[in-house]
Amino acid sequence: MPRHLLSAGQLSRDAVEHLLDTAQRIDQAIAGREIRKLPTLRGRTVVNLFYEDSTRTRISFEVAAKRLSADVINFSAKGSSVSKGESLKDTAWTLQAMGADIVVCRHSSSGAPQRLSNWVEGHVVNAGDGTHEHPTQALLDAYTLRRHLGDLAGRRIVVVGDVLHSRVARSNVLLLSTLGADVTLVAPPTLLPVGVAAWPAQVDYDLDRALRGADAVMMLRVQRERMGGAFFPTEREYSRRYGLDARRRDLIAGHGIVLHPGPMNRGMEIAHDVADGPNSVIVEQVANGVTVRMAVLYTLLANEGAGV
Amino acid sequence: MSGTVLITGTRPYGGEAVDVLLADGVVAAIGADAAAGADADALRVDGAGTVLLPGLVDLHTHLREPGREDAETVETGSRAAALGGYTAVFAMPNTDPTADTAGVVEQVFRLGQAVGLVDVQPIGAVTVGRRGERLAELAAMADSAANVRVFSDDGDCVSDPLLMRRSLEYVKTFGGVIAQHAQEPRLTVGAQMHEGDVSARLGMVGWPAVAEEAIIARDCLLTDHVDSRLHVCHLSTAGSVAVIAAAKARGTRVTAEVTPHHLVLTDTLAEDYDPVFKVNPPLRTASDVEAVRRGLADGTIDIVATDHAPHAPQHKECEWDQASPGMLGLQTALSVVVDTMVNPGLLDWRGVARVMSENPAAIGGLVDHGRPVAVGEPANLTLVDPAAEWTVRGAELASLSANTPFEGHVLPARVVATFLRGRPTVLDGRLQDPTAAAATTPAGRS
Ligand SMILES: [Zn+2]
Numbered sequence: 001m002p003r004h005l006l007s008a009g010q011l012s013r014d015a016v017e018h019l020l021d022t023a024q025r026i027d028q029a030i031a032g033r034e035i036r037k038l039p040t041l042r043g044r045t046v047v048n049l050f051y052e053d054s055t056r057t058r059i060s061f062e063v064a065a066k067r068l069s070a071d072v073i074n075f076s077a078k079g080s081s082v083s084k085g086e087s088l089k090d091t092a093w094t095l096q097a098m099g100a101d102i103v104v105c106r107h108s109s110s111g112a113p114q115r116l117s118n119w120v121e122g123h124v125v126n127a128g129d130g131t132h133e134h135p136t137q138a139l140l141d142a143y144t145l146r147r148h149l150g151d152l153a154g155r156r157i158v159v160v161g162d163v164l165h166s167r168v169a170r171s172n173v174l175l176l177s178t179l180g181a182d183v184t185l186v187a188p189p190t191l192l193p194v195g196v197a198a199w200p201a202q203v204d205y206d207l208d209r210a211l212r213g214a215d216a217v218m219m220l221r222v223q224r225e226r227m228g229g230a231f232f233p234t235e236r237e238y239s240r241r242y243g244l245d246a247r248r249r250d251l252i253a254g255h256g257i258v259l260h261p262g263p264m265n266r267g268m269e270i271a272h273d274v275a276d277g278p279n280s281v282i283v284e285q286v287a288n289g290v291t292v293r294m295a296v297l298y299t300l301l302a303n304e305g306a307g308v
Numbered sequence: 309m310s311g312t313v314l315i316t317g318t319r320p321y322g323g324e325a326v327d328v329l330l331a332d333g334v335v336a337a338i339g340a341d342a343a344a345g346a347d348a349d350a351l352r353v354d355g356a357g358t359v360l361l362p363g364l365v366d367l368h369t370h371l372r373e374p375g376r377e378d379a380e381t382v383e384t385g386s387r388a389a390a391l392g393g394y395t396a397v398f399a400m401p402n403t404d405p406t407a408d409t410a411g412v413v414e415q416v417f418r419l420g421q422a423v424g425l426v427d428v429q430p431i432g433a434v435t436v437g438r439r440g441e442r443l444a445e446l447a448a449m450a451d452s453a454a455n456v457r458v459f460s461d462d463g464d465c466v467s468d469p470l471l472m473r474r475s476l477e478y479v480k481t482f483g484g485v486i487a488q489h490a491q492e493p494r495l496t497v498g499a500q501m502h503e504g505d506v507s508a509r510l511g512m513v514g515w516p517a518v519a520e521e522a523i524i525a526r527d528c529l530l531t532d533h534v535d536s537r538l539h540v541c542h543l544s545t546a547g548s549v550a551v552i553a554a555a556k557a558r559g560t561r562v563t564a565e566v567t568p569h570h571l572v573l574t575d576t577l578a579e580d581y582d583p584v585f586k587v588n589p590p591l592r593t594a595s596d597v598e599a600v601r602r603g604l605a606d607g608t609i610d611i612v613a614t615d616h617a618p619h620a621p622q623h624k625e626c627e628w629d630q631a632s633p634g635m636l637g638l639q640t641a642l643s644v645v646v647d648t649m650v651n652p653g654l655l656d657w658r659g660v661a662r663v664m665s666e667n668p669a670a671i672g673g674l675v676d677h678g679r680p681v682a683v684g685e686p687a688n689l690t691l692v693d694p695a696a697e698w699t700v701r702g703a704e705l706a707s708l709s710a711n712t713p714f715e716g717h718v719l720p721a722r723v724v725a726t727f728l729r730g731r732p733t734v735l736d737g738r739l740q741d742p743t744a745a746a747a748t749t750p751a752g753r754s
Contacts, residue, residue, distance in 0.1 A: 043447075087626050109628060109629045111581030129511070130510075130512070167511060193508035194507075198508070198509075229497075240448075252435050
C-alpha cells in the first residue's frame with residue numbers, strides 16, 4: 001500500500017486484493033456486533049477536507065472513520081482557495097498543526113490531493129479531484145462487483161456515459177484492468193477523452209452492441225451543466241442513445257448487475273425501473289462504500305503500526 | 309577612465325581566437341590592431357575559450373511593470389536579461405494598466421533607460437485593454453518616444469478575424485508587425501495543458517494543437533490578403549511548423565518564434581501537478597519538441613524568444629488549475645539553446661547569433677542590436693563560455709520570481725560578460741553597477 005491513496009492506478013493487484021479482503025473481514029467482524037464499531041483507530045485523527053460539496057462522500061468517510069473510533073474533523077473549505085485568501089499550502093500547515101493522521105481531500109482541481117501530499121506529514125486520501133480520479137469509488141465498485149461476480153478476471157464490464165469528465169470512470173478503468181477485467185467504455189465521441197485509445201479499455205459508440213452478454217454495466221452521471229459544451233444535442237437524444245432502460249438492461253447476462261455511483265438523473269442516464277430493478281446494486285454500493293473506506297483508513301494507518 | 313575594453317583571445321561566432329577592442333560604444337578593432345589600440349587603463353577581459361556573439365535580443369519578455377511589481381520590475385527583469393546575455397528586450401504589454409497608449413509605453417521605455425542594463429523596447433497592445441474589441445491607438449504608440457513597432461495582445465489571441473485583418477493593414481503605415489498569440493479561444497475554454505494522452509490520464513482540460521495551428525493558418529492567409537507582416541509568438545506544435553513552412557514557401561511575410569522551454573520540455577512534466585510546468589501555450593509532446601528543433605535549425609522558425617513570465621510564489625504554489633501560466637527564461641535561454649541545438653549539432657554559433665540576436669532585432673525594428681561582430685558596429689556584445697556548466701537555482705536568479713522549470717538542472721554554457729554600447733553590464737558572470745551603465749544613452753533612438 002502506498003503512503004497516500006491518490007490514484008487507483010498506483011495500486012498493484014496485490015494491494016487491491018488486500019484492501020478488498022480487508023473490507024470483507026471488516027464486514028464480517030461488524031456483522032456479528034450489536035455496536036457496529038471497532039476500536040482500531042482510537043486516538044487517531046481523520047480530517048475531511050472538502051473543497052467541493054459532496055454530502056454523500058463526506059458522510060461515507062465520516063461514518064467509516066467513526067466506526068473505527070477515530071476522531072473526525074470536518075473541514076469545509078468550499079470555493080477557490082486562492083479567492084478565499086488561504087492557499088492549499090497554508091491549509092496543509094494548519095492540518096499539520098492539528099495533528100491530522102489522515103487527510104481525506106475532495107477538490108474541484110485535478111491533482112489537488114497530490115499537491116497536498118507534498119505538504120502534509122499524514123496520509124492523504126483522494127476523495128475525488130476535479131475530473132481526475134475517485135479511487136475509493138473504484139474500490140467500492142470493485143468490492144460490489146466481486147461480491148456478485150467473484151473473481152473479476154475476464155469479466156466484461158461496460159462503463160457508459162460522460163467518461164471525459166468522470167473521475168469515477170478513470171479510476172474504474174485503472175482498477176478493473178488491474179484486476180484483469182475486460183472494460184468497455186461506451187459514450188458519444190464528444191464525451192471520450194482524446195487519449196482514450198491508450199487506456200486499458202475497449203471503446204464502443206453503440207450501447208446495445210456493448211451490453212450483449214456483459215457481466216455488469218456501470219452508468220455514469222451526466223452533468224446537466226455540460227449541455228453548454230455542445231457535447232450532445234439534447235437530453236432526449238442522449239437518453240435515447242445512451243440511457244439504460246429495461247430493454248437494454250435485459251441485454252446483459254442473466255447474472256449481470258447494474259451500478260451507478262449516484263446521484264442519479266432518473267429518466268436521463270437510467271430509467272426508474274432499472275435503478276430500482278432486480279439487477280440493481282446501487283443501494284448496496286453505498287453500504288459497501290463505508291466498508292471499503294474503513295479498509296482504506298485502517299490499512300493506511302496499520303502500515304505504521306496502528307495495531308490489528 | 310577611458311571606457312575602452314580589450315577582450316583578449318575570444319572567438320567571434322566560435323571562429324579563430326582574436327583580440328577585440330571596444331571604444332566609444334563601437335567595435336573599434338578586431339585582431340592584430342586591437343591590443344595596440346588599447347590605452348593603458350583599458351579594461352582587459354580575458355576571453356580565452358569564450359565565444360563572442362552579438363548581444364542577445366529577446367522579442368518576448370514579460371517585465372510585469374507597471375502593475376505586478378511583486379513578480380518583476382523593469383529593473384529586476386533588466387538584471388536577469390543582462391545576466392542572460394541580452395542587450396535588448398521587448399516588453400509585452402499585458403501589464404496593469406495595459407501598455408495600450410503612448411503614455412504607458414513611454415513610461416516603460418523610460419524605466420528601461422533609467423536602469424540602463426539593457427534597452428527595453430515596449431510592445432504595444434493591439435486592442436484597447438487587450439480586450440479584443442477595438443484597436444488601440446497604434447500610430448500614437450509608434451510615434452511616441454518609445455517608437456513602438458511590434459504590437460501584440462499576448463496572453464490572449466486577437467481572435468476576431470476582422471480586427472486581426474484591420475490591425476495587419478493599419479501597421480503597414482509605419483512598418484509595424486502584429487505578434488500573434490495564436491490560440492483559438494473556443495477550442496481552449498478552460499484548457500490547462502496539452503490535449504493528449506497525458507491530459508486524459510491526469511483529468512485536465514486539454515489545449516489541442518489544432519487551436520494554435522488553425523489561428524496561424526488563418527492569420528497567414530489574412531497577411532497574404534492585405535500584404536502585411538505577421539509574427540507568430542511561441543509556436544509549439546509540429547503542425548504549426550508545417551503551417552509556417554507552407555506559408556513561407558508561397559511567400560507569406562511571416563516570422564515565427566519558439567521558446568527555449570518548448571525546445572526541451574514535454575507535457576509529461578505535468579504528472580506531479582506542479583504548476584511550475586504550467587505555461588501557455590502548454591508543453592507539448594516529444595515529437596512536437598523534435599519538430600520545433602528541426603524547424604529552428606532549418607529556418608522555418610526564425611527566432612528563439614523567452615516568453616520570460618515571472619510569477620509571485622502564491623500564483624505557483626497552489627492547485628494547477630488555479631496557477632498562473634508562465635515560466636522564467638531570460639537567464640537560462642542561451643544555455644537551453646546550447647543544450648538542445650548547438651551541442652547536438654543542429655545549430656552553430658552563427659546560427660545562435662541569427663536566431664537569438666540578428667533575426668529578433670530585425671523583426672522588432674531595432675537598428676543597433678543584432679549587428680555583426682565587425683569593426684564600426686555598435687558594441688552590443690555577449691561573451692559566452694561554452695565549456696562552463698552551472699546548476700540552476702531559482703532563488704539565485706536575478707528575477708524577483710523563482711518560477712524556473714529548470715530548478716536543480718545542470719545546464720551547459722554560461723554568459724561570462726555582456727556589453728551594452730561598449731560598457732560591461734556583466735563581467736565574470738556578475739552584474740556591473742547599473743548606475744554607471746545608466747550614464748549612456750541609447751544610440752539610434754531619440
Ligand atoms: Zn503568449
